[in-house]
Amino acid sequence: MYPELDTPALVIDLDAVRANIDEMAEAAARHGVRLRPHIKTHKMPELARMQLDAGAGGITCAKLGEAEVMADAGIDDILLAFPLWGEPKLRRFAALRERARVRVSLDSPEVAAGLGRLGGPPVEVLVEVDTGQHRLGRPPGRPTADLVAEIAAIPGVEVVGLLTLAGHAYHARTATELAETARREGEDLVATAELCARDGIELREISVGSTPTARHAAGVAGVTEIRPGTYIFNDTAMMRLGVATEETAAARVLTTVIGRPIPERAVFDAGTKCLASDGTGTPGWIRAAGLPYVHMDFLNEEHGVALLEAGHHDDLPVGTRAQLIPSHACAAVNNFDLAYGVEGGRVTTELRVAARGAVR
Amino acid sequence: MYPELDTPALVIDLDAVRANIDEMAEAAARHGVRLRPHIKTHKMPELARMQLDAGAGGITCAKLGEAEVMADAGIDDILLAFPLWGEPKLRRFAALRERARVRVSLDSPEVAAGLGRLGGPPVEVLVEVDTGQHRLGRPPGRPTADLVAEIAAIPGVEVVGLLTLAGHAYHARTATELAETARREGEDLVATAELCARDGIELREISVGSTPTARHAAGVAGVTEIRPGTYIFNDTAMMRLGVATEETAAARVLTTVIGRPIPERAVFDAGTKCLASDGTGTPGWIRAAGLPYVHMDFLNEEHGVALLEAGHHDDLPVGTRAQLIPSHACAAVNNFDLAYGVEGGRVTTELRVAARGAVR
Structure with missing residues (x-):
């Protein structure tokens, strides 16, 4: 990926x-x-x-x-x-x-x-x-x-x-x-x-x-x-409101599993500094695209801690990549200076988030 | 200010x-x-x-x-x-x-x-x-x-x-x-x-x-x-845990009242893109330094919407400045490229947030 x-x-x-x-x-x-x-x-x-x-x-x-x-x-x-x-x-x-x-x-x-x-x-x-x-x-x-x-x-x-x-x-x-x-x-x-x-x-x-x-x-x-x-871009908040789907959720955080401390837990290398804290605690506020058995438990600044449904405890070994859909796309994008445009599953362009942080 | x-x-x-x-x-x-x-x-x-x-x-x-x-x-x-x-x-x-x-x-x-x-x-x-x-x-x-x-x-x-x-x-x-x-x-x-x-x-x-x-x-x-x-820096989360006070809360967002739509409401020009969404909904998660009668109601990305206690409905006219103490200092700082160091109530230095967004 x-x-x-x-x-x-x-x-x-x-x-x-x-x-x-x-x-x-x-x-x-x-x-x-x-x-x-x-x-x-x-x-x-x-x-x-x-x-x-x-x-x-x-x-x-x-x-x-x-x-x-x-x-x-x-x-x-x-x-x-x-x-x-x-x-x-x-x-x-x-x-x-x-x-x-x-x-x-x-x-x-x-x-x-x-x-x-x-x-x-x-x-x-x-x-x-x-x-x-x-x-x-x-x-x-x-x-x-x-x-x-x-x-x-x-x-x-x-x-x-x-x-x-x-x-x-x-x-x-x-x-x-x-x-x-x-x-x-x-x-x-x-x-x-x-x-x-x-x-x-x-x-x-x-x-x-x-x-x-x-x-x-x-x-x-x-x-x-x-x-x-x-x-x-849409996000999980729009999905919850019924105006978007996983397919129309266009902004995702590409992440890697960096820890599998116990069989039911996978830890990703993306937390609130990528996904923002918006929507924290709302069920399904962060979704792993194509992996419905992954349920985000909580985010720290650099960690995304997820629980895996029974039957998937051997999935997602350390090093596995996934795409996380944020709760609030605007807030997630504001965390990045650069985004990567992908088309047909390939990276085709770099996009500078030129107005990131322009709060004044 | x-x-x-x-x-x-x-x-x-x-x-x-x-x-x-x-x-x-x-x-x-x-x-x-x-x-x-x-x-x-x-x-x-x-x-x-x-x-x-x-x-x-x-x-x-x-x-x-x-x-x-x-x-x-x-x-x-x-x-x-x-x-x-x-x-x-x-x-x-x-x-x-x-x-x-x-x-x-x-x-x-x-x-x-x-x-x-x-x-x-x-x-x-x-x-x-x-x-x-x-x-x-x-x-x-x-x-x-x-x-x-x-x-x-x-x-x-x-x-x-x-x-x-x-x-x-x-x-x-x-x-x-x-x-x-x-x-x-x-x-x-x-x-x-x-x-x-x-x-x-x-x-x-x-x-x-x-x-x-x-x-x-x-x-x-x-x-x-x-x-x-x-x-x-400390923050309101540390204040709530009893390990910090307003005096030791060293990182603040300087903000301006940009709307007073009704007497009991004041709207600041700082929202989650300055203060982050961490702690949202926890009572007192954002505090206005020295203004205990200001109670943050909610944040949008660029708005901080506060309610004012009775007896203060004529305070904080449009243009008034205040300092907001974030719920989570680390997350708030990560929103800024530049901070201003102040000493004795005066701006004395600019500080680049050099490792902002360094999530990789």
Whole structure:
């Protein structure tokens, strides 16, 4: 299994990546909405370019540092889905605007006022709405409409739309619950925009949709944009939610068994410093591809400690390789400077995780 | 608060670091054992040098890549506490041995045989023992003594001692339970070494002790070496175990409030990509230094979402800075390429996290 690579290593199945990109692009096209994928999952300009070539209309970044990396690669339509605060970032944002169209999301007049003081053409902003995750934003309806009116009155910014992340969808227990959360995500924003219109503020963007909800939310009348990220790689969290399979899980950590202390235990050379701690303790949060009898017990920083089902206690001798599927692909990828692209079971390219760690 | 730094940023209180280094060095000296600190916490040659200058007798690394970074900085006495497997790593290990004294821990004849085939002077190995964490190693007593005999018979390796990590100590609920775990950690290995001696194999190293247990385990007769790592920075996990305080928590993430969507909620610009997901859900797993009324609710990748106690709903306006203490310092540090050393409340130096991500 990839003998040219030492372990642990991040391998990206580019065949699966292409299929994942196409599937989401088709879902967006079918509903006539813009797909603006979040690049926080892969952090690689090459893959952002593949998404754009397949029909994406711009990209989403969380942090300014990610946006700068993508702009360096020539990407010129970026939604910065994070409130910008402070002079150093505002200076960098002003420079970024010189070479790309950049919109920003925010949820406060304070952040809007900072952007408004930049000068130049008005900064296009989307107001973040709390559709149930309880992170940023006010609830839909009147609380958000009032905030939109307040921000719209600030010189130098133009409120172009509403944005939400239905992060609570990750906790959905059934497909029905997931679909319902997605529908609400879209409908709540559309209804709020109608309220804003009655207040005299016409909003032209309704931006919703994470990987679990995007395919549903895209179908809500009035939604203009979906921003899924994880779909390009998927992970066990997406598998658990029923929106991915082992075959579409494209990012894996190639690892080696370095200890078999007792027959029922195998220890891999990859722990949280490869796979991250996200999802720890959730049953099946780390899976060994093609090895359903391997059950991860716990991770230390450099060890993955797995239990083997009865009947497999002679399997996986020291030196055996396996591919571990992370619980959260975005977090796992952020642990690596370099990934290896594989196609047809062979390593075909090296991919730099160019925006890894770009948290500022 | 550190206006010269943009946020989020990793700040290291070097005054606290010096005190932490001295305190553990004194504990080791008092008991006459070697302190061989694990550098996985800081990953910085400068801090390893400070530990050595304060009396440490060599360092511990997990991965070969970490050891290479430390050897590049001139550190020449290294315990590699991880089984080495595969030709690429064995070649690198052979090169590393040319410039440093390197011991390796392992728990299998397979790994020992690989090392034994290297040639040159015998490779000094420590056999890992499972004192209750159930990761690598066999249980103490006869199972380990038999393994030691098997490995000692392999040409090219010399078994010099026993090693364990009492990782289960992290789950201790009381100081008494912690002390008892530490005592057992030491005594189990000493008793096993006596069994080996009766088998005709004299072992000269008994290597134990993580940060929670090191001060206790150092006092067990027969223990020769302790390997704590986290003590240099500490974290909320160490605070919860009663072996650290907010004052000795030296690694913090400097962050800014970027949203105050409702009076009881403040959102920081640092999430799991700064603080890691380790400890998620444990009460108080992330603490805001000096702000006891701030209770972290959840982290996303780039957001830290906190709830504020009644009476503080007007505090922390957008733009306020705070220092967040991570649950697991080692994991948080691994998210950053650069840290800022602070002394007396001022930034005095930049520290490169030179061995960040060195998982191979």
